[in-house]
Amino acid sequence: MSTMRIAPRRYVSRRRARRVPLVLGVAGVLVVALAVITWFATTSVTSGPGQAGNTTPAHSTPRADWRAGETPFLYQTDPQWADHPYAGGTIEKNGCGPTCLSMVYVVLTGRGDLDPAAMADFAERGGYAVDGMTAWALMTEGAAGLGLASEELPASPGSVREALLAGSPVICSVGPGDFTTTGHFIVLAGLTEDGEVVVHDPNSAERSGRAWDLERVLGQCLNLWAFSA
Template identity: 45%
Template sequence: MAYRAIPYLVTRSAKREARTDPYATERRSLPNRTHGISYASSPCRSARIRTYTPSEAVRPASASAQSALPEAVDLKRVLAAVLVMLLVFILSAFLGIYAARAASSLLGDEAGAFANPFGADNETRAESLSAPQSTWEEGNVPELYQDDPQWADRPYGSSTIGAAGAAPVCLAMVRVAVTGDVQTDPIDVASFSQRSGYADSPDATALLTGGAAELGLAVSAVDASEMALRREIVAGRPVIAVVGAGVFGPSATYVVLSDIDEGGRLVMNDPLSDERTSRRWTFDEVLGQTTALWSYASAG
């Protein structure tokens, strides 16, 4: 580009003629080309991309990995939930018992049987199992019970042995101890009583006297005194007592007085209760409830 407004001076050297450029210093500092800078079309160095393996200690867990990790268990919440469930269970049990008792009191015995499908009688029956027949022997009165499942549901009179069979069960116990016949059980004695018409009597006096004689037993009435009762038992003659309502049940029933223990108390076999059978009784306790007594021996 020409410089138009600047005067141009030309000097001559002493040795040779030459033009002196006053802008030479400035021109050397300018680019090689007056119309711009020329750049290479491609970079001088090739681009290199370096990759680095990420460190597990530095790299954050991915979203999927974080979602797969289980959350921390809050022990306090777990314990609180368990306590709440236990409280609900206990409260429900108490409410159920209260509702059953309320229904039983409102509807009577039928509701009580519904609340307890097994029934109190079945609980007693499970506990009142008679002595096994293999243990029966002469000289010992076996413990036999009316509500034993072996014969409780067998008919007797207008009822069953379980409900009204105290007399034939007592007579079966006495007969085993006196005669040693271990084959005749309460079912056999009850069947005999039915066939002979004794089961239809208003009480069991006829069975325990005349019926016992037919079964091979010698029967003797006993005075209701301690001396008379003690004499019969010491002689090895078991006694059947008729006891009134009260201590031994809500109505008159029959028990066997089989022995006297070392403390001078009576050993009793109560066909209605294994609890009363297991305890020992004073003479006054028994005689205070007794209305009649018979002792038994072998007629042969």
């Protein structure tokens, strides 16, 4: 999702260019290499919608408690399906998209036949898994194939509040920010009495365990879909 900008080369005239001893060139390379290694060792990186940076196993809402009208907490890292193949990797690494759609499917239908593993298989069959990521078409064409209606929403608090108050869960594709360093899908499940939004993040029980300022979340959204049965 991110775009790399390559800076133009800087040229100097041959008359003014100085030759640098080889030993200094090698030392410079070693310094840069050490800096890169240190950065990777201290930075949690995610890449692409659907890929996760959190590898701590989380336990989802038990299947026996899945019912219409209640959004379950479903996590990519749940051992029940974490290692299930998806998008060239696993649900744990790539499966936030189908995991979110599985949560929406449960709350709107009350059915338990499409857990994250089954939803991942559905997405694969439909061609919605692309290069380690989940295509946005899963949230429109894919949802329609499941008997769900979806509508793209503007990233405005009024539109989202209206959808949630009408009982329509919302899936957001988010960019770098509180939930990812590259791209991710989350579910907005409802509103608190204080007007904050209830987030079900398929990659974090911690982020799912608190309420969020709606405008803060919307500021990180690339697209949103409201769902109904």
